[in-house]
Amino acid sequence: MNTNDEHSVKQPLRFVQSVTIFAVIIAILLLTILGWGAQPHIPLLTATVAAGCLLLLFGQSWNLVERALIKGLQASVMPALLLSLIGILIAVWMMSGTVPTLLVYGTSWFQPQWFTISALLLTVIVSMFVGSSVTTVGTFGVALIGMSNTMGVHPAIVAGAVVSGACFGDKMSPLSDTTNFASAVARVSIPDHIRNMTKTTVPAFLITCIAFLFFGSSAQSNMDQLLSMQQDIRSVFHIHPLTLLPLAVVLIAAFKRLPIIITMLLGIGSGLLVTALIQGDVNVPQWMEVMQGGFQGSFQMEEVSRIVNRGGLQSMTWAISLIAIA
Known part of the structure; x- marks a missing residue:
């Protein structure tokens, strides 16, 4: 046995250590996160350095500490790659009109006479395909709560429906950074993670749907705000059923149990194809800019802008760096 191997032999830590x-x-x-309200990245990095110093102090070799760090970084490569592809996928699906078409169709199916259950289902759709409950509540949620005042439905009931739908959609969305972060920390695949969550979230969601069927119905029909959102989206995108092709491709790939990376790449590729054929945008340099920094369109309504202007590789750097450090 050589000298390096001898120094690499792991000395078991005592319980007190x-x-x-x-x-x-x-x-x-x-102290740092809860006490000082700091972002988790630097505190985690500080804790890692402190743990490494204590390991050296307790007689562990530098080779072992370094090997543990490298092993941790290697485990974060796949989640980081998936998050990168998800950021690109969101941007491409915005650019291709896939998500905007879903928003237009979803608001078109909105039933005022079943106001709260429609609000619940609409926010589920938006949150699931946007990947953010906060954005959904702050945009469509605010609009729906505002509509409730003119339709004779108590705003508190609508707020409950909005928050419930947004949280469920975010929790079950493969595009959500929190879902991806949880699966990365637990060392399980995203489909398995979502499948495991359905055992508790789906029954709770069904009970919630039944409850909102009996609360918050409205005989009035004031859809002005949702119609304005539809018009704003239509002014930028060509809304067509074929723009949903990327969604169909991803669903088929998931049904065929293709590897998640291949599924994401197929979703991105089909989204770019729709961008060229349906939206008429063949500016490849602009495609690359959108995939890097996210989609940025010009909208009159701030709610639409906050929903659609998102995605891109850079939007995932916060979560990617957190996974690498953690």
Whole structure:
């Protein structure tokens, strides 16, 4: 056995040493994140450095510490790649009109006489394909709550429907950064993670739907705000059923149980095809700019702008760096 191998032999930590390292990590995270309100990246990096120093102090070799760091980084490569592809996919689906078409069709199917259940289902659709419950609540949610005042439905009931739908859609969306982060930390695939969540979330969602069927119905029909959103979207995109082709491709690939990376690439490729054929945009340099920085369109309504102007590789750098450090 050579010298490097001898120094790489792992010396088991004592119980007190293990508890000390754990306590230091927890103390750093509690002080910085909860106490000072810091973003988690630097506190996690600080905790990692502190844990490494304690390991060296307790007699562990640098080779072992370095090997553990490299192993952790290797485990984050696949989740980071998936998040990168998801950011690109969201931007391409915005540019191709896939998500805007879903928004137009979803608001067209809105039934005022069943106001709260329609609000619930609409926010589920928006949140699932946008991948953000906060954005959904802050845009479509605010619009729906505003509509409730003119339709004789109590705003608190509509707010409950909006928050419930947005949280469910975000939780079950493969485009959500929190869903991807949770699956990365738990070391499980995204489909398995979502499948496991359905055991608790779907029954709760069905009970919620039944409840909102009996609360918050309206005999009035004031759809002005949703119609304005539709017109704003139509002014930028060519709304056509064929723009939903990328969604169909991804669903078929998922049904065929193709690898998630291949599924994402097929979704991106079909989205670019729709962008060229349906939207008439063949500016490849602009495509690359959108995939890098996200889609940026000109809309009159701030609610539409906040929903559609998103995505891109750079939008995922916060989550990617967090996974790499964690």
